[in-house]
Amino acid sequence: MADDHSSDEDSDFSDSELDYYAEKAYISLKNADHRILNPDGSLRCPFCAGKKKQDYRYKDLVQHATGIGASTSRKAKEKANHLGLARFLQKDLAFQAPPPPTLPPAADPAPSTSDSGGNELFVWPWVGILVNLPLENWVSIRELFAEFNPVNVIPSPEKDRNSGYGEAVIWFNKDWKGFKDAMSFENHFKVKRLGKKEWDEKKGDCLSGIHGWIARDDDYNSDRLFAKVLRKHGELKTVSEVTEQAARENGMMVAALAKKMARCVMFKGKPARMLKDFDGEREVENALENSNLELAAIEKQKADEDVKNLMEEQKREKEVALARLLTLESELDQKQKLELEIAQLKGKLKVMKHLQGEEDIEKKIEEIQKKLNEDKEDLEQLHNTLFMKEREANQELNEARAELIMGLTKLLKGNSLIGVKRMGDLDVKPFQSACKKRFPAEDADIKASELCSTCDEAIRNPSWHPFKIVECGGENKEVIDDEDPKLKSLCKDLGDDVCNAVKKALLEINEYNPSGRYPVSELWNCKEDRKATMKEVVHYIVKQYKARKGRR
Known part of the structure; x- marks a missing residue:
């Protein structure tokens, strides 16, 4: 709100026009074009903006306005403005005059007794x-x-x-x-x-x-x-x-009420402007809501395109993998055929060695031996080729699996059949349950986080390897050593659930990342709680894409 008159009122006018301009100043104040109420409940003179004192009480501001309005040494414009202010204060703002700040509420005065001195x-x-x-x-x-x-x-x-x-x-x-x-x-x-x-x-x-x-x-x-x-x-x-405290609270309440009344006066004088501002705000809100809807639609379209691109990429990789598999099967058949031919040649060679009576036996043996050597070389070359192709296929499969893990981590939300699991991560829920039984409620979550963090550091420490070798079905196998001191102490202090969670994390780290000993992501069949195959993942992605496409 402006505190000064507009430029068309800057020039002085004669005393004969005093009443007119005083009425004009009064109407301006009534329409709330000038601010006279301070945030702390005190009053200010809107026509003396450069003055140092701007925290009048109601009575003082009335005296200030009437004094300048009756002055003979002031300019006519200044007198008219202050006459309009005095009229506004006496006619429209008299009911907002704040009470003396040091008095307690009149309905409940402070008792005065000889036993309760002011400093007691x-x-x-x-x-x-x-x-x-x-x-x-x-x-x-x-x-x-x-x-x-x-x-x-x-x-x-x-x-x-x-x-x-x-x-x-x-x-x-x-x-x-x-x-x-x-x-x-x-x-x-x-x-x-x-x-x-x-x-x-x-x-x-x-x-x-x-x-x-x-x-x-x-x-x-x-x-x-x-x-x-x-x-x-x-x-x-x-x-x-x-x-004094009661007076301060009372003064704050009066100031708040005065501020509300001033707002009511302002709103009463500006219904058209308020309606216009409200319409403008509503238009802005509608535009913002439409913008949010458009952004949501763009985001959904982008997510659908990402799923489609991922599905197409996986389809191409699957076709390449199938073609590579057919090639490997064909080369494997060729290898088996060569092995069979070598076995037949070896049999013929043994037969020829027993036929010493024939004249050209040595020549035939040399031919068979030469043929056998050539077949061995072909077989070794084929074996090396198959080995290299198998390594390339495994590498491509692992890269495709890693890409799937990255893509699904961003796309999958909430509960789903296929997900991404961090192998080796500790489940904090058993720690929270154990700490709620052993510690106060306000400290349980913090203590659970500390214990979980300590166990996680121990699992990642290469120097701690609580495993032992046992023979199972004729093969040696690594299993958890239940007699490990740390595990026994953990089970004793926090219970079996916490100990089992640590054992599970140890087994996952030992299986999926024994050298690095840090959690790794893996495609997971959440329904059957096991590692998901590539076929299951691709089938799930295709199914989800078709479902999204059907909803559109």
């Missing part, structure tokens, strides 16, 4: 102290002093079991009515000569009757049984401080 420190919220209480009266304390409207009664944590008497604190409301009840409570005991003074004078002697008084700073700072309760639930304040 009381425990606030107001609290009374009861001593020499019979133990059998604990339950009926609140009913016993119901006339003083107690809010709560807290017995001291210890009681003198030998004497059969104890102490208690009785809490009153925080407001001035509560203070009045507390002072009445103290006067009740003073009249009966059962107050603090009598208690301190006869302390140690045989006393009779319940003594009571309102808690002050010496009680708050003492080492008596009830002092801990006072320090835990209360604080020391003077009556003046409580009064």
Whole structure:
């Protein structure tokens, strides 16, 4: 909002036009074209923007405006503006005049008593102290002093079991009515000569009757049984401080109400502008919503294209792999045929060695031996070729599997039949369950994370290898050593579930990455909880793509 007049009002005008321009300034203020309310609830003069003082009270601002409006030494424009301001204050803003800031609410004035000096420190919220209480009266304390409207009664944590008497604190409301009840409570005991003074004078002697008084700073700072309760639930304040706090809260409430009323005046004077602004905001919101819908559609289209490209790439790789497999099968048949031919030649050679009576036996043996050597060379060459092709096929298969893992990690969300599992990662759930049983609720999650992190570091440490070799079906096999000290200690401290989770992670690391000892990703059949085959993965991707395509 502007604080100065527009450029067409900058020139001075004669005194005869004073009423006209004063009315114009009044209408401008009524339409909320000028700001006169500060955030803290004080008022400002919109026509004295360069002045240092801009935090008037209502009465002072009225006096300022009427004084300048009646001045003979001021310019006509300045007088007209201030006359319009004075009229606006007296006619439209009189109901917003804030009350004096130091006075408490009129409906509940602060009590004034000779016992509560301005500098005397009381425990606030107001609290009374009861001593020499019979133990059998604990339950009926609140009913016993119901006339003083107690809010709560807290017995001291210890009681003198030998004497059969104890102490208690009785809490009153925080407001001035509560203070009045507390002072009445103290006067009740003073009249009966059962107050603090009598208690301190006869302390140690045989006393009779319940003594009571309102808690002050010496009680708050003492080492008596009830002092801990006072320090835990209360604080020391003077009556003046409580009064000032109530006045501040009241002033803030009045300022907030004044601000709301000013907004109401502004909205009342500008319905057309508000409607226009609302329509503009609604158009912006609609445009933003349409933009979000377009972005969502683009994102969905991009995801569909990614799935389609991935499926086509996997289809090409599958065709190449099938062609390579057919070639390998053909070459394997050729190898077997050569092996059979070599075996036949060896048989013929043995037969020829036994036929020593024939004349050309040596020549035939040399021919057969030569043929046999040639077939061996062909077989070795074929074997090397098959070995290299098998290595290339395995490498391509592993690369395709790695690409699938990367692609599916981005595309698959939530529960699905095929997913990507981190082999060797620790499951934190058993740690959380164990820690909730052994530690406080607020520390359980933090402790579970710390223990899980410690076990994860131990699993990745190459120096810890809790395995042993056993013979199974004629073959040596590595299994978990249940007698390992760390595993036994873990099972003893945190239970079988945590120990089994660590064993599972150890077995996965030992199978999938024994040299690096860090978790690796693997395609996983989530339904059957096992490693997924390439055929299963490709079939799943094709099925998902067809389902998406059908929904479009």
